Amino acid sequence: MTPTSALSVPKRLILAKPRGFCAGVERAIEIVEIALKIYPPPVYVYHEIVHNTHVVKDLGSRGAIFVNSVSETPDGSVLVFSAHGVSPAIREEAKLKNLKLIDATCPLVTKVHMEAILFAKQGNTIILVGHEGHDEVVGTMGEAPERIVLVDTPEDVEKLQVENPDKVAVITQTTLSLDDTKDTIAAIKKKFPKVIFPPKEDICYATTNRQIAVKDLAKKADLVLVIGSENSSNSKRLQEVSKDMGVRAHLIDDVTKIRQEWFQGVETVAITAGASAPEHLVQEVLEYFRKLGVSEVKEVEVISEAVKFGLPPELTKELSQAAR
Numbered sequence: 001m002t003p004t005s006a007l008s009v010p011k012r013l014i015l016a017k018p019r020g021f022c023a024g025v026e027r028a029i030e031i032v033e034i035a036l037k038i039y040p041p042p043v044y045v046y047h048e049i050v051h052n053t054h055v056v057k058d059l060g061s062r063g064a065i066f067v068n069s070v071s072e073t074p075d076g077s078v079l080v081f082s083a084h085g086v087s088p089a090i091r092e093e094a095k096l097k098n099l100k101l102i103d104a105t106c107p108l109v110t111k112v113h114m115e116a117i118l119f120a121k122q123g124n125t126i127i128l129v130g131h132e133g134h135d136e137v138v139g140t141m142g143e144a145p146e147r148i149v150l151v152d153t154p155e156d157v158e159k160l161q162v163e164n165p166d167k168v169a170v171i172t173q174t175t176l177s178l179d180d181t182k183d184t185i186a187a188i189k190k191k192f193p194k195v196i197f198p199p200k201e202d203i204c205y206a207t208t209n210r211q212i213a214v215k216d217l218a219k220k221a222d223l224v225l226v227i228g229s230e231n232s233s234n235s236k237r238l239q240e241v242s243k244d245m246g247v248r249a250h251l252i253d254d255v256t257k258i259r260q261e262w263f264q265g266v267e268t269v270a271i272t273a274g275a276s277a278p279e280h281l282v283q284e285v286l287e288y289f290r291k292l293g294v295s296e297v298k299e300v301e302v303i304s305e306a307v308k309f310g311l312p313p314e315l316t317k318e319l320s321q322a323a324r
């Protein structure tokens with residue numbers, strides 16, 4: 001997109017840090033990249049590996065085929081489970097097809113699955129706070145479908161009826177808004193005073209840190225641009241969090257979605273990116289503003305991050321065999 005000079009031009013950009021890829025997304029993409037190197041193409045991926053159109057398109061051009069059901073994969077082929085995780089039923093179906101399975105589920109999603117299994121074994125009704133239909137929620141609910149109920153809002157909690165109000169546990173989708181979830185959790189605590197929680201928060205560090213950073217920047221900005229795809233839960237939450245701060249915010253897939261009329265009366269633009277958005281998309285947006293004549297660009301580090309996850313054992317084993 002070529003900027004035109006007739007319209008308003010912001011004075012400065014502030015760039016959130018942390019932004020963009022989290023450790024779970026980096027790992028999931030690396031897993032597909034390695035699989036594409038060590039196995040003959042194609043490599044099948046169950047659902048979008050991460051919720052970003054550019055990542056999916058890029059891996060697709062290199063030999064990955066994204067499928068929405070196990071039945072779409074030929075017997076004996078390689079299948080990668082996405083970062084959002086899958087239900088045990090999908091794992092079983094895949095095993096029956098004699099597939100080479102590689103699990104790119106983020107370890108922090110696996111942690112929520114483990115909590116669901118444990119709480120179900122203890123005889124609790126499990127309230128999952130999350131968004132209906134999201135891949136992660138579908139996978140988590142599959143761990144104990146007969147014991148998990150899904151709620152999204154305090155109103156959902158109001159309507160909820162459970163078997164035994166004294167045996168209730170709560171788990172949470174990893175990519176929710178911290179503020180919205182607080183209200184839902186407060187409603188759950190009010191209705192079920194004996195409710196129990198996992199020892200460690202489910203909303204993950206990356207979601208939390210990106211929301212804290214964008215809140216900090218939104219205080220100083222007239223407009224927030226969030227780089228991320230429409231189906232990316234954590235990216236959408238960054239837009240919502242900014243709007244809740246009283247600042248206009250747009251979720252953009254890439255630089256081509258920017259509209260210069262948004263800059264009318266805008267001096268400072270804050271930029272962030274969802275956990276599944278690659279850094280090159282951020283750099284392309286910065287380049288757009290540079291061409292527009294914005295020279296004041298400041299990166300603001302609100303929280304430092306140094307999380308890294310190891311590769312799954314099924315892949316490290318293959319890699320060490322390939323190296324011999």
Ligand code: SF4
Pocket residue numbers: 022023024025083106107108109174175204205206207234275
């Ligand atoms: S957003 Fe959080 S849970 Fe999701 S992949 Fe990243 S680190 Fe894992």
